[in-house]
Amino acid sequence: MFKIGIIGAGNMGEAIVRGLIEKNVVKSTEIIVSDIDPDRISYLVEKYNVAGSSSNKRVVENSEIIFLSVKPKDLEKTLEPIKDSFTQDKVLISVLAGIKIEKIRKILEKPVIVRIMPNTPALIGEGAIGVSFEEIDENKKLEILNILNALGVVVEVEEFLMDVVTGLSGSGPAYVFMFIEGLIQGGIKGGLSYPQAKELAVQTVLGAAKLVKELDEHPAVLRDKVSSPAGTTIYALHILEEKGLKDAVISAVEEATKRSKELSK
Template identity: 35%
Template structure:
């Protein structure tokens, strides 16, 4: 019941593997990783101790869970390869952007499919994973949620929101990191050495996110706590808004959302 085959050992696959291996739910011996890249396989085998293979069919035969962690353009070839091998009791978990459950079931109609969208925070057990499945997937959905709870937080959503979840949760990692980079650059310009600016900006970002997460407050409530009348914080915030900070972020998010709806 705990055997997993992960097809795809790229960046996201490695993050998921790392999180699962370091959890209490799975052992490294429960996990097999399939990838065409010998470099990727060598890395996950040496660092994480999982089994590896370049042969999909042999690797999925005894797996209860098959995680499809490939690029969208690779998915159809993978499904065509496994469609005559997978059995009805095997659960397919897809991390593939832009491919619906119905599209996967069009190739493998007898398998239950769960769509998940984790992010690379999985490597540190800090992933935000959104999960969607059809109504007939109940017991398996609970298990999948427990599986991805080991690498961070999970949220079950309607499948129609999976594209938006990908932008907000997965692409969102890059968006926040780009803002973090800008904060570090500002720190350097004020006089800090780069490593000092990074320490300060990173810890400040962790603190800001933790305040909202643990207090359950709206970000503006926490902003109010550090903005004094005629102070430097409100001066900086207003200048950022004059330069289009919020508008730019929203436009960037929506540009990604428009793009993801065209990816196949």
């Protein structure tokens, strides 16, 4: 019997495997994974010493907690053939963007269903994870939260807000990667080498994020502290405002949220 089963061994499936093992939540021998791609299964088995199977049914029947990490469009064809394998003592944790618990419940009657929206930094234990629960035993809930905490920071929200979580933190790393790319390219344009620009850009974003978290001040307050009268920063901020950086980010979150809602229909 395995503690954790993972159906869908893509990037997020691997992030879950790695996070759980590295944070010592479970042993590698307590995890079993399945995927439609046998090469992907072999890769995870070899790299993380987990068990692998081409059978989703075997994963469900032999695991206590099952992460469902397939594409949203594959929900029905993944769960329908194995729905009878889910018993009342099982917990299904859905990682599917835009898919409501209610929709999964129409296929599965018995297991506890939990909906999460992690992001790719979960691969290194630095994810931002939104989670929504049905009615659930408090001890079981604490067990699930302990597992999810291995992947990063967990924020519990009502399910109707999960689409916003998807638009903000689920897709958010891509926005940050694009910003970092811009910083690097700006540095290169000014004469820095790629390694120099990358190291400075990455540390700038990392350090700024830590300041926001640890000082617990509004980002606008911290921004103003960097902006000296007639200095370089205020001139740069003027350009960012003129180009609509903040509005573009807000619109990006809104569009991703909208798409998540469309996926749920």
